[in-house]
Amino acid sequence: EDKVVQSPLSLVVHEGDTVTLNCSYEVTNFRSLLWYKQEKKAPTFLFMLTSSGIEKKSGRLSSILDKKELFSILNITATQTGDSAVYLCAVRGRTTDSWGKLQFGAGTQVVVTP
Amino acid sequence: DTAVSQTPKYLVTQMGNDKSIKCEQNLGHDTMYWYKQDSKKFLKIMFSYNNKELIINETVPNRFSPKSPDKAHLNLHINSLELGDSAVYFCASSLKATGDYGYTFGSGTRLTVV
Numbered sequence: 001e002d003k004v005v006q007s008p009l010s011l012v013v014h015e016g017d018t019v020t021l022n023c024s025y026e027v028t029n030f031r032s033l034l035w036y037k038q039e040k041k042a043p044t045f046l047f048m049l050t051s052s053g054i055e056k057k058s059g060r061l062s063s064i065l066d067k068k069e070l071f072s073i074l075n076i077t078a079t080q081t082g083d084s085a086v087y088l089c090a091v092r093g094r095t096t097d098s099w100g101k102l103q104f105g106a107g108t109q110v111v112v113t114p
Numbered sequence: 115d116t117a118v119s120q121t122p123k124y125l126v127t128q129m130g131n132d133k134s135i136k137c138e139q140n141l142g143h144d145t146m147y148w149y150k151q152d153s154k155k156f157l158k159i160m161f162s163y164n165n166k167e168l169i170i171n172e173t174v175p176n177r178f179s180p181k182s183p184d185k186a187h188l189n190l191h192i193n194s195l196e197l198g199d200s201a202v203y204f205c206a207s208s209l210k211a212t213g214d215y216g217y218t219f220g221s222g223t224r225l226t227v228v
Contacts, residue, residue, distance in 0.1 A: 032214050042118075042204065042219040043157070050214060086155060100145050100211035101170055104157040 002027040004105035006089050012111045017079050021108045023089030024071040031094035033072050034102065035063055038086045046074070046087075079112045086110075117141050118220040120205050126226045127195055134191045135223045137205030143218075145169075145211040146188040148180060151202040151222070163188055164211045195227045 003026045013019055025033065032050045036043035047056045049065035049072060056063050060079075065072045076083055086109050090102040118139045127133050139146060147170075148160040162170035163182040177193040188205060205220040 034216060038155075041221040043217075045216045045218070048214060048216055088157065090157075100147065100162050100164070100208055100215075101159050102157075102217065103159075107155045109155075 002091065002093060002103040004089055004091055004103050006087075006105035006108050008108060009106065010109035010111070012113060013079055014113055015079060015081060017112075018075065018077045019079060019083075019110060021074040021076075021087050021089075021110070022071060023074070023105055025089075025091045025103075025105075026070065027091045027093045027103065029094045030067065030070075031092045033065055034090045034092070035072070035074050036088040036090065038088055038107070039084075043088055076110075079110075081112050081114055084110060084112045117218050118205055118207055120203075120220040120223050122223060123221065124224050124226075126228065129195055129197060129227055131195050132191070132193045133195060133225070134189055135203055135205075135225075137188045137190075137220055139186055139205075139207040139218070141207055141209075141218060143207035143209050144185055145208045146182065146185070147206045147208075147217070148188065148190050149204045149206060149219075151204060153201070157204065161188075161190075162211065169211060192225075195225075197227050200225055200227045 007022045035046040047063045052067040060077045063074045086107040088107045089105045145164045147162045161180040166182045182188045202222045206217040208215040
């Protein structure tokens with residue numbers, strides 16, 4: 001069965017710190033890896049990664065995928081209290097069994113203190 | 115305009131009751147999903163419909179029955195509710211089932227069975 005493991009499960013940092021979140025995966029016929037941010041309600045899309053070694057950036061957030069070692073990292077630099085959330089990693093396979101299906105990890109709870 | 119909307123947002127009901135959750139998307143997407151998020155924050159897929167056709171049906175008790183009257187709507191009916199059904203249920207949609215498309219999530223329905 002496909003598996004997604006995120007670490008750490010939670011962390012507390014001070015404003016201005018940099019955080020690195022990890023996501024390792026095992027999936028049959030990998031297609032893509034996605035990162036979401038979940039505050040109170042709906043997860044909101046951050047990044048989709050399909051190719052190794054190509055960094056995706058959006059403001060202070062960036063992410064990269066390593067398809068050989070089967071993991072991805074999400075970096076947040078100069079953290080702000082508004083970055084406090086659960087960050088979810090999900091993978092998608094390319095078999096017909098996994099049509100559209102995202103396999104999620106348990107998430108990393110990030111708390112940024114003032 | 116809300117892209118994926120679910121109703122109700124909160125639902126408190128007694129064991130043994132039957133209840134429905136409704137979902138509508140105005141994005142013109144072909145594919146819709148139901149996910150369950152338990153108390154440990156794990157998001158797990160339950161069902162997926164592509165153009166009104168069921169394409170993913172995970173191991174879910176048959177007390178749960180999805181219905182898609184058209185591709186913009188996906189409802190979830192739950193019979194004989196049990197305590198373990200308490201969770202947040204998220205509806206989501208994607209442009210298509212195959213291909214590299216992210217999800218847009220609704221804001222969730224918090225179901226509490228007492």
